[in-house]
Amino acid sequence: MNRLAEQFEQLRTKNEGALVAYLMAGDPDPLRSLEYAMAMEAGGADVIELGLPFSDPIADGPTIQAAGVRAFQSKITMKSFVQIITEFRALSKTPLVVMSYYNPIWKMGEETFLKQIVEAGADGVAIPDLPVEESTNWLNQCRKYHTSRIFFVTPETDDGRAKKIAEQSTGFLYLVPRYGTTGARDELASHTASLIQRVRPLMPAGLPLAVGFGLSNKEQVQTVITAGADAAIVGSALVDKIAQGVSPETLMLFVRELKDGTRRSASAAV
Amino acid sequence: MATRVATSSNQLNKLGVGKLSELPKDGKYGDFGGQYVPEILIPALKQLEAAYESIKTDFEFQRELKVLREEYGGRPTPLYFAKRLTEYAGSAQIYLKREDLVHGGAHKFNNVIGQALLAKRMGKQRIIAETGAGQHGVATAMVGAMLGIPVEVYMGSTDIERQKMNVYRMKLLGAQVHPVIAGSATLKDAINEALRDWATNVQTTYYLIGSVVGPHPYPMIVRDFQRVIGDEIMGQTLRRDRKLPDLLVACVGGGSNALGTFYPFVNESSVHFLGAEAAGAASLGKGSVGVLHGAKTQVLQDEWGQISETHSISAGLDYAAVGPEHSLYKKLGRGEYISVNDEEAFEGFRMLSQLEGIIPALESAHAVYAGVQRARKMRKDQLIVITLSGRGDKDLETALRYEQARGTV
Ligand SMILES: Cc1ncc(COP(=O)(O)O)c(C=O)c1O
Numbered sequence: 001m002n003r004l005a006e007q008f009e010q011l012r013t014k015n016e017g018a019l020v021a022y023l024m025a026g027d028p029d030p031l032r033s034l035e036y037a038m039a040m041e042a043g044g045a046d047v048i049e050l051g052l053p054f055s056d057p058i059a060d061g062p063t064i065q066a067a068g069v070r071a072f073q074s075k076i077t078m079k080s081f082v083q084i085i086t087e088f089r090a091l092s093k094t095p096l097v098v099m100s101y102y103n104p105i106w107k108m109g110e111e112t113f114l115k116q117i118v119e120a121g122a123d124g125v126a127i128p129d130l131p132v133e134e135s136t137n138w139l140n141q142c143r144k145y146h147t148s149r150i151f152f153v154t155p156e157t158d159d160g161r162a163k164k165i166a167e168q169s170t171g172f173l174y175l176v177p178r179y180g181t182t183g184a185r186d187e188l189a190s191h192t193a194s195l196i197q198r199v200r201p202l203m204p205a206g207l208p209l210a211v212g213f214g215l216s217n218k219e220q221v222q223t224v225i226t227a228g229a230d231a232a233i234v235g236s237a238l239v240d241k242i243a244q245g246v247s248p249e250t251l252m253l254f255v256r257e258l259k260d261g262t263r264r265s266a267s268a269a270v
Numbered sequence: 271m272a273t274r275v276a277t278s279s280n281q282l283n284k285l286g287v288g289k290l291s292e293l294p295k296d297g298k299y300g301d302f303g304g305q306y307v308p309e310i311l312i313p314a315l316k317q318l319e320a321a322y323e324s325i326k327t328d329f330e331f332q333r334e335l336k337v338l339r340e341e342y343g344g345r346p347t348p349l350y351f352a353k354r355l356t357e358y359a360g361s362a363q364i365y366l367k368r369e370d371l372v373h374g375g376a377h378k379f380n381n382v383i384g385q386a387l388l389a390k391r392m393g394k395q396r397i398i399a400e401t402g403a404g405q406h407g408v409a410t411a412m413v414g415a416m417l418g419i420p421v422e423v424y425m426g427s428t429d430i431e432r433q434k435m436n437v438y439r440m441k442l443l444g445a446q447v448h449p450v451i452a453g454s455a456t457l458k459d460a461i462n463e464a465l466r467d468w469a470t471n472v473q474t475t476y477y478l479i480g481s482v483v484g485p486h487p488y489p490m491i492v493r494d495f496q497r498v499i500g501d502e503i504m505g506q507t508l509r510r511d512r513k514l515p516d517l518l519v520a521c522v523g524g525g526s527n528a529l530g531t532f533y534p535f536v537n538e539s540s541v542h543f544l545g546a547e548a549a550g551a552a553s554l555g556k557g558s559v560g561v562l563h564g565a566k567t568q569v570l571q572d573e574w575g576q577i578s579e580t581h582s583i584s585a586g587l588d589y590a591a592v593g594p595e596h597s598l599y600k601k602l603g604r605g606e607y608i609s610v611n612d613e614e615a616f617e618g619f620r621m622l623s624q625l626e627g628i629i630p631a632l633e634s635a636h637a638v639y640a641g642v643q644r645a646r647k648m649r650k651d652q653l654i655v656i657t658l659s660g661r662g663d664k665d666l667e668t669a670l671r672y673e674q675a676r677g678t679v
Contacts, residue, residue: 054575054576055453055576055577056453056458056459056462056562056563056577057462058307058308058462058465058466058469058563059308059466059469061466065452072576077574078574102306102561103560103561103562103569103571103575103577104574104575104576105575106560106561106566106575107558107560107571107573107574107575108574108575128308128309129306129307129308129561129564130306131305131306131307131309131312133304133305133312134304134305134306151309152308152309152310153309154308154309154310156309156310156311156312156313156314156472157309157312157313158313161312161313165309176309176310179310179469179470179471179472179473180310180466180469180470180471181466181469181470
């Protein structure tokens with residue numbers, strides 16, 4: 001069992017959802033992004049999702065686009081990206097998932113890319129612009145390196161397709177209830193709960209369901225966990241804090257508050 | 271004349287691509303093409319493909335398209351024998367396919383009218399588009415006004431600056447123009463933003479893409495609507511000279527006017543294809559295989575897969591990728607692609623203006639230059655058709671500034 005599966009198993013016994021915390025590698029520079037990742041971990045994040053910056057992030061809204069620009073300004077390279085993972089893994093057992101657009105992976109070679117990040121200590125990869133249809137070789141490589149392959153399901157995905165996608169996914173299934181790009185929103189899409197209920201029965205038993213894109217506060221985390229998700233993914237709201245240049249401690253406190261939203265006993269009281 | 275077309279059907283079979291004219295197969299052109307987009311767009315692409323397949327054989331749709339192309343768009347466009355240009359080059363006979371005379375001033379209308387009718391058929395309430403030179407945006411705004419569908423256009427702020435008149439034209443035609451400041455603030459960034467808008471509004475919105483790029487089925491749809499250029503060339507040369515052209519020349523940005531010109535001749539191995547890319551944006555000449563805007567294709571990128579910024583005097587060619595079908599033509603040797611730099615393009619721009627009284631778009635000027643150079647290496651009895659993708663009115667300010675900077679005016 002890899003770290004990701006173990007983590008979800010443990011949380012299940014504690015009756016907690018998982019908090020997946022996203023940040024962009026190299027934002028504002030490689031060293032500080034490592035510090036922020038550690039702060040997230042210390043604040044209670046159950047999974048760290050580390051973004052690899054890409055020049056043309058079509059699935060991202062302004063917040064994460066800007067994080068990518070800052071990362072490029074810090075002169076992040078593939079080497080320093082892998083180094084962040086290595087350093088993180090030396091300090092923490094918390095599962096880490098890489099979020100990358102497909103072209104950097106393709107350019108390096110799917111296998112070379114996976115080998116490097118897995119040896120550094122990554123546990124899974126999510127690729128927002130690689131649908132299952134284009135993933136034949138990628139799936140084989142992920143099997144070979146025992147890496148979780150995380151695919152996406154949206155409100156537009158019909159049942160048959162969602163089932164097919166879920167069957168190819170390991171680690172967790174990434175459910176995006178909102179139309180459009182990443183970015184913190186004040187309101188959760190109204191169909192979120194019904195979407196969770198629609199997708200859940202289509203998934204293989206034991207595969208965790210994570211909901212992301214647009215979650216920005218504890219209440220929203222609570223809502224998706226209460227609605228039956230196994231994990232809530234928070235990205236832009238955290239990246240916003242990093243953009244403001246908050247201290248790692250401040251970020252830690254914010255993560256702690258978000259994490260509170262994943263405790264089912266707590267959410268039942270709301 | 272340079273290398274003859276070398277692709278035998280044998281070679282094609284070995285590559286497993288089958289007959290070139292029958293592509294795409296499963297959304298692919300050999301290794302190229304595909305649908306590398308966020309999951310939210312996959313169902314929309316499937317709906318689009320189904321809708322497109324249904325109108326292909328729909329009598330009423332095709333009749334409406336034909337009537338609008340002719341009565342609104344001004345088709346067919348003439349094939350003009352460029353006598354003085356031919357004399358200047360001093361060898362092969364040069365003809366110009368006059369897409370600059372299409373309504374709106376460029377070939378872009380051919381595709382826009384087809385897709386806009388498709389959008390209407392699909393019941394979409396809003397059309398979005400990206401634009402580089404502004405010609406695609408103008409064509410979309412124009413057709414949107416004519417069909418009564420609201421249009422919003424994404425355009426890089428660099429392009430807004432150098433194509434001011436087209437921005438005003440779009441606004442005058444009732445479209446909203448959204449500046450895009452990300453990245454190099456050119457066509458690539460405008461497409462990114464259009465894709466984001468589409469993902470957000472996919473239920474109500476039709477994304478009307480302007481070239482043979484993007485995820486399947488777009489490269490196929492745009493090619494099919496642009497093939498009218500090549501189909502007309504075929505009829506016109508056969509009627510006039512009782513033979514097919516020896517060489518077809520077109521500029522290549524995303525590659526739609528070029529593919530529209532080439533595609534109907536793809537099985538005619540005696541017809542050579544020459545594509546002219548901007549030297550500062552030569553994805554076929556200097557790029558490598560990558561994935562951008564939903565397709566696997568030749569892309570200008572750095573060693574870790576970040577997309578490069580491009581530079582061309584012509585906004586319409588200033589793009590880091592190219593249509594996947596061109597990537598296959600290049601790989602198979604079915605098409606030849608060369609680079610033309612700003613200075614050479616400008617020479618083509620002046621040459622055509624002064625020898626023929628036709629001011630070409632700076633994009634098309636790349637093709638003019640390439641065609642004249644190649645004509646010199648050919649025989650007098652050979653026949654060249656250069657597709658003049660657009661007229662130069664939109665570029666006068668750029669051209670004037672270029673000349674002022676060099677003290678030539
Ligand atoms: C006049 C003209 N020619 C050519 C192009 C390049 O596009 P494509 O390569 O798709 O024909 C453009 C694009 O804006 C254009 O306006």
